[in-house]
Amino acid sequence: MIQLKQAAKVYELEAGSFTALKETDLHIAKGEFVAIMGPSGSGKSTLLQLLGGLDLPTRGSIAIDGVELSGLSEKERTLFRRTKVGFVFQNYQLLPMMTVAENIALSLAANKTPKSEIDVTVSRLIREVNLDGKAASFPSQLSGGQQQRVAIARALAMKPSLILADEPTGNLDRKNGQDVLQLLSRLNKEEGMTVVMVTHDRDAAQTADRIITMVDGEVAKEREGAGAR
Numbered sequence: 001m002i003q004l005k006q007a008a009k010v011y012e013l014e015a016g017s018f019t020a021l022k023e024t025d026l027h028i029a030k031g032e033f034v035a036i037m038g039p040s041g042s043g044k045s046t047l048l049q050l051l052g053g054l055d056l057p058t059r060g061s062i063a064i065d066g067v068e069l070s071g072l073s074e075k076e077r078t079l080f081r082r083t084k085v086g087f088v089f090q091n092y093q094l095l096p097m098m099t100v101a102e103n104i105a106l107s108l109a110a111n112k113t114p115k116s117e118i119d120v121t122v123s124r125l126i127r128e129v130n131l132d133g134k135a136a137s138f139p140s141q142l143s144g145g146q147q148q149r150v151a152i153a154r155a156l157a158m159k160p161s162l163i164l165a166d167e168p169t170g171n172l173d174r175k176n177g178q179d180v181l182q183l184l185s186r187l188n189k190e191e192g193m194t195v196v197m198v199t200h201d202r203d204a205a206q207t208a209d210r211i212i213t214m215v216d217g218e219v220a221k222e223r224e225g226a227g228a229r
């Protein structure tokens with residue numbers, strides 16, 4: 001599914017260059033659930049951005065489903081991202097002036113999906129993330145856990161094969177965090193989605209099949225998570 005070969009990310013700054021990710025080889029199989037842990041600044045978000053084609057490596061290569069991302073034009077990469085990858089962020093990133101249904105429908109509308117099809121898909125997704133009755137609510141009227149479930153529904157709208165989540169439970173209390181983890185785990189186990197999640201929370205990481213620990217821009221440790229058992 002995802003193959004990094006000697007992929008590195010170097011930022012050029014006025015003070016000199018800074019290596020956020022050292023040459024990394026990494027393979028993530030289709031249907032795998034991987035957690036990425038590590039201290040602040042260790043390169044977790046940098047790695048996640050490369051995995052989703054939000055950014056390109058300065059050296060080395062990254063391929064998703066055999067497609068070499070550096071070989072795509074900016075436009076092709078945007079289309080690739082929009083159809084293959086669902087992103088979930090710590091702060092949800094919902095549009096405050098739009099309802100739950102409108103937020104979920106955004107990428108479908110951008111892709112010129114017919115209105116009747118959008119309505120059916122949005123209803124199905126609202127049910128799937130357990131937000132029945134909230135279609136017309138605005139994000140500010142929802143709890144953090146509910147907002148994150150809207151963000152997950154939005155990420156699922158284009159039927160991506162890969163979900164990338166950056167600290168999806170970071171702003172949530174235990175119960176809401178567990179609901180979000182259960183949802184990600186179900187999408188992974190029952191719908192075969194590949195999930196890569198950055199987290200600071202050891203318990204959350206245990207949801208995964210494999211836990212990767214980054215230190216100073218490199219993969220320092222890999223171990224099995226409870227999800228694999």
Ligand SMILES: Nc1ncnc2c1ncn2[C@@H]1O[C@H](COP(=O)(O)OP(=O)(O)OP(=O)(O)O)[C@@H](O)[C@H]1O
Pocket residue numbers: 011013018019020038039040041042043044045046047
């Ligand atoms: N656009 C950028 N320009 C310059 N340096 C950057 C840029 N993005 C990230 N960095 C640096 O790269 C390093 C890794 O950042 P990254 O966000 O990947 O870390 P992280 O492990 O996700 O940290 P956190 O847990 O705090 O989110 C940091 O030292 C950061 O300052």
